Each structure stands twice: as structure tokens, then as C-alpha cells.
Amino acid sequence: MVKIAMTIAGSDSGGGAGIQADLKTFQELGTFGTSAITAITAQNTLGVHGVQPIDIDMIESQIDAVMTDLRPDAVKTGMLFSAEIIQIVAEKFKQYNVQNIVIDPVMIAKGGASLLQQEAVDALKKELVPLATIITPNIPEAEVLANMEIVTEDDIAAAAERILALGAKGVWMKGGHSKDPEFAKDFVFLQDGTSFSMTSKRIDTDNTHGTGCTSSAAVTASLAKGMSLKDALIVGKSFIQAAIEEDLQLGSGHGPTNHGAYRYVQDRMEKEIHVE
């Protein structure tokens, strides 16, 4: 039977990030995608032009509707916007005993617009991070969660340790924002003390809108299919590398990635991602 993945996130009218990126990625990886929308954004490749959160009762109803009938095999969260939304999502995860939880701690869009209110960071750290199977911060998000500056690889490890101490089972520290011109190197640290890195060549492109959403959705779909966490993360990294390499040149700003690329270049990706 087909496995079910769910995303609890914001809508991106531009289609590159948020709910839209998640559902396309779920579909590409052979899972059935479901969703609960937390906020609507008016967005394109040039930026975020408006944000409207959905009423809390409606968010709750969407989650209940999916959980009570379709029972997703894995769930991811993206833009959650407020402390109130974070609280209800955490409550529902506990109520339905959700097991495979991917938290993408979305805070700021690439153009600088805030997708999470400042005062919601505490709720994220206290309520949601402890439930995560894997949390997927980029460097600026990891700095906020760990409350420290990240410059070196030692800083990445120290910050990851602080994030694991919040209760997450694993943390994927994404290196998309690093200044390394040659490589996009990510690090994974797990609560059992193991760690590994995933490295690909860095693509020189402006079209990286939604890379975080897309990669975490690929991990979610893979967990839903029953893969181990490590294998699911490698699919996440491979899926986003393919989507960036085969970009579509859409829009006149920071364009989306190509959510449909992975299935055509999967074999090549296995050689391009170095796991150590």
C-alpha cells in the first residue's frame, strides 16, 4: 500500500517552497502527500509580498482530519509562524503519537521576510524540537536555536550538541549558507553519538528558493517509506542536489529548484554525494 506523508507548513504561491514544494517532492518519491496549511504567503521569486496566518481552529481541524483518517507514516513541519501554532502542532503530535517527525525550523525567507515571529522561538525550542526525529536547521537557524555564533566546523559540532540537548533525536546542519565556494557540506549528528557529513559540489546559481523545504520533504517521504534515518537523509541531500543542478530558470529573482529532476538523475547523484 502507498505510504502517506504529511506537511504542516505555509503556502508559497510561487510554488518553489512551502506546501507546494513539499507535495511535489512527496509525489516524486512515490508517497501520497497530505497537508495542513498554517499560513498563506503571497510570494514569487522576487520575495514575500504578504503573509496571512490561518485561524488556529482551522489548523487544528486540518490536522485532526488527516490524522484520524489517513494516518500519515511521516510528518514534516515548515513555516509555523507563531507560538500559538507551534503549541497546537506539538499537542497534536503527542495526541496522535506521531513517530517520524521532521522539523524544518523555518525562520526567515531568502529575501529577509520573517516567517516565524521572534517570540515563537522559545516555543519551538521547548515544545517542538524535543519531538523531532530530525531537525534540519540552516546555519542562521542553528545559530538561533543554539544561541551561539557559527563560524568553524567546531562551532557546527558545538551548536549541534546544544540542539540535541533540547531533545531532538538528530540534527542535520545544512551548509547551504556557508561561504565555501566549492562544496555544499552538511553535517548530521545523532543522539546516539554518531555523526557523518554529506558533501556535494556547490552549484553557482541564484535558483535556490525552497531548498530547505524540498530537502526536508524528501527526508520525510523516505522515512514514510520505511527507510533508515541515515538513508532518508542521503535521499534528502541527493534529491536537492539534483533539483539545484537541473534548475528551471523560472522567474526573474531567486528561482525555484526542479522538483522533478531526481528520478532522471538518481544514479548520477549516488556518485556525486560523498558521505563520510
Ligand SMILES: Nc1ncnc2c1ncn2[C@@H]1O[C@H](COP(=O)(O)OP(=O)(O)OP(=O)(O)O)[C@@H](O)[C@H]1O
Ligand atoms: N548552491 C548550492 N549548491 C549545492 N547545494 C546547495 C546549494 N545551496 C544549498 N545547497 C544544499 O541544499 C540543502 C538546503 O540547504 P540550505 O542551507 O540552502 O537550506 P535553507 O536555507 O533552509 O533553504 P530555504 O530557506 O531556501 O528553504 C543543503 O543540503 C545544502 O547543502
Ligand SMILES: Cc1ncc(CO)c(N)n1
Ligand atoms: C511558505 C514558505 N515556507 C518556507 C519558506 C522558506 O524557504 C518560504 N520561502 N515560504
